[in-house]
Amino acid sequence: MAGKAVFRFSFGPWNIHDGADVFGPPVRKKVERAQKLALYKKLGFDGIQFHDDDVVSSVDVPHDQIVKEAKEMKRLIDGEGLIPEFVAPRLWEHPQTIDGGYTANDPKDREYALERSRKAIDIANIIGTRNIVLWPAREGVYVNESKDHRLASERFVAAVDMMLGYDKNIRVLGEMKPNEPMDHAYLPTTGHFLALCYKTVDPSRVGILIESAHALLAGLDPAIEMAYAIYHGKLWSVHLNDQNGLKFDEDRAFGAVNLKRAFDQVFVLWENDFGASGEFVGLDVKALRTQKDDVATRHLSNSRKIFLDLVEVVKKVDRKKIEQLRAARDYEELEYYIVSCLMGRA
Numbered sequence: 001m002a003g004k005a006v007f008r009f010s011f012g013p014w015n016i017h018d019g020a021d022v023f024g025p026p027v028r029k030k031v032e033r034a035q036k037l038a039l040y041k042k043l044g045f046d047g048i049q050f051h052d053d054d055v056v057s058s059v060d061v062p063h064d065q066i067v068k069e070a071k072e073m074k075r076l077i078d079g080e081g082l083i084p085e086f087v088a089p090r091l092w093e094h095p096q097t098i099d100g101g102y103t104a105n106d107p108k109d110r111e112y113a114l115e116r117s118r119k120a121i122d123i124a125n126i127i128g129t130r131n132i133v134l135w136p137a138r139e140g141v142y143v144n145e146s147k148d149h150r151l152a153s154e155r156f157v158a159a160v161d162m163m164l165g166y167d168k169n170i171r172v173l174g175e176m177k178p179n180e181p182m183d184h185a186y187l188p189t190t191g192h193f194l195a196l197c198y199k200t201v202d203p204s205r206v207g208i209l210i211e212s213a214h215a216l217l218a219g220l221d222p223a224i225e226m227a228y229a230i231y232h233g234k235l236w237s238v239h240l241n242d243q244n245g246l247k248f249d250e251d252r253a254f255g256a257v258n259l260k261r262a263f264d265q266v267f268v269l270w271e272n273d274f275g276a277s278g279e280f281v282g283l284d285v286k287a288l289r290t291q292k293d294d295v296a297t298r299h300l301s302n303s304r305k306i307f308l309d310l311v312e313v314v315k316k317v318d319r320k321k322i323e324q325l326r327a328a329r330d331y332e333e334l335e336y337y338i339v340s341c342l343m344g345r346a
């Protein structure tokens with residue numbers, strides 16, 4: 001183990017953003033699709049992540065139109081030399097997803113979510129990825145009694161089973177988050193989704209994407225979460241970023257808030273040969289609203305640089321010393337040693 005890690009980076013078009021938030025309008029010029037695609041390689045990224053409607057302008061159109069637009073996107077990313085990492089059905093903006101997707105109370109709404117998931121799989125096949133990511137944004141409740149929670153679990157598994165049956169090649173990756181937009185999300189953590197994996201018709205094709213900030217919002221440590229998913233053979237992608245306390249999902253630059261926490265994540269990924277099977281290091285980071293147009297991709301390039309700098313720190317850490325300090329149970333000194341490494345003193 002260790003030494004076989006391959007770090008290739010990815011992000012999604014939403015990570016280049018005009019700065020609009022829930023309290024105010026855009027503060028930067030909209031970056032057009034072609035401009036965004038041209039930025040990937042310049043910023044040092046090889047992979048691109050998509051929502052279904054990042055690939056096509058709308059999924060609520062005749063199938064022929066979806067196929068035509070998805071083929072056009074495939075041509076564009078091939079032209080830029082980009083690898084599509086995943087497609088995620090966006091089940092949180094459409095009027096028929098107000099009450100959730102797979103767990104909505106209205107059967108017509110549930111059918112919309114299932115149909116949209118099939119369309120996401122069709123799109124994934126056209127652009128050339130077998131990974132479908134589910135961020136179940138609105139699966140959950142504001143009011144506890146508004147849904148039958150046991151039945152919701154059953155419906156969630158049935159939806160994943162439907163996808164696995166619809167296409168025998170695709171993989172489904174759960175990206176879990178405990179709250180926001182919902183008060184209480186169903187399957188709020190990695191552990192919850194891992195348990196669901198084993199209830200599906202083909203557990204070998206159901207796995208995990210871990211976002212650092214999502215783990216932190218659940219009061220959990222991202223590195224330990226990642227190691228647990230790796231133990232299950234199911235850490236198939238990450239959304240690295242950072243987070244300052246238990247607030248909204250901040251999507252701060254990786255390592256910008258807590259460098260040691262970032263180190264711990266890189267350490268786990270390095271020690272466990274992450275990327276050796278083609279996994280990407282995804283950076284789900286958001287530019288601060290205060291950034292001006294010409295420097296509105298710093299969050300991406302800086303996150304990548306911080307990651308790669310931390311890889312160098314990880315490589316230099318003295319494993320024997322860690323083992324000795326573990327054996328001596330001198331964890332204070334171990335902590336000081338790691339902090340010294342991060343300050344360039346060890």
Ligand SMILES: [Mn+2]
Nearest residue numbers: 211213249251
């Ligand atoms: Mn986030």
